Amino acid sequence: MIPPFYVDGPASSRRTFAFAHGAGVGMDSDFMNQVAEKLGDAGIRVVRFEFPYMQKTRADGKRRPPDRAPVLLETWIAVIEALGLENLVIGGKSMGGRIASLCAVHQEKAGMPVAGCICLGYPFHAPGKPEKVRADHLAEIKTPCLILQGDRDPFGSKAELSSYRLSRAINIRFVADGEHTFIPRKSSGRTKAENWDFAVRELIQFISSID
Incomplete structure (x- = not known):
């Protein structure tokens, strides 16, 4: 079932970014x-x-846990079918980006790849459980992929990422002193606005490079 869409930007744009929460x-x-x-x-x-x-x-108004992974993946597939593949980049924040990357691999295997994938704060593992990494598929992904990760993200820090086996299709950009939503500490001398603007610039550059 196709979920309702909320759209920003021009309908005439050559590039579409499907953005999950x-x-x-x-x-x-x-x-x-x-x-x-x-x-x-x-x-x-x-x-x-x-x-x-x-x-x-x-x-x-009642809080619920996320749907199981197959339901999340089915939702992504429905979104892709509704939007079409042409110049379509899929991605999202944390869980939304992780499921998007799984969907990108699914689309590759189906012979219908998306143009790109973006993960904003990829949840490589639950906080405090670095031994349980959820990223096996990232070793095989062929779709161009951008991962924006805070230096000190408790779901996968810069120091931890160097030990993961990741595909050459993945470009990782680190957000200075950022946590899971890229917010820095006051002592860093950086601001939330600076880090979020950096993230937006990286997104624009990546999405604009998609042909």
């Missing part, structure tokens, strides 16, 4: 709002949507 907050978080609006201002069409569990939470 993370596990705990919906598509209208401050982070997603700012990223979508700035990408839209840069001429990129951004399509946001919510997974079934978040749609139910929005309807009745």
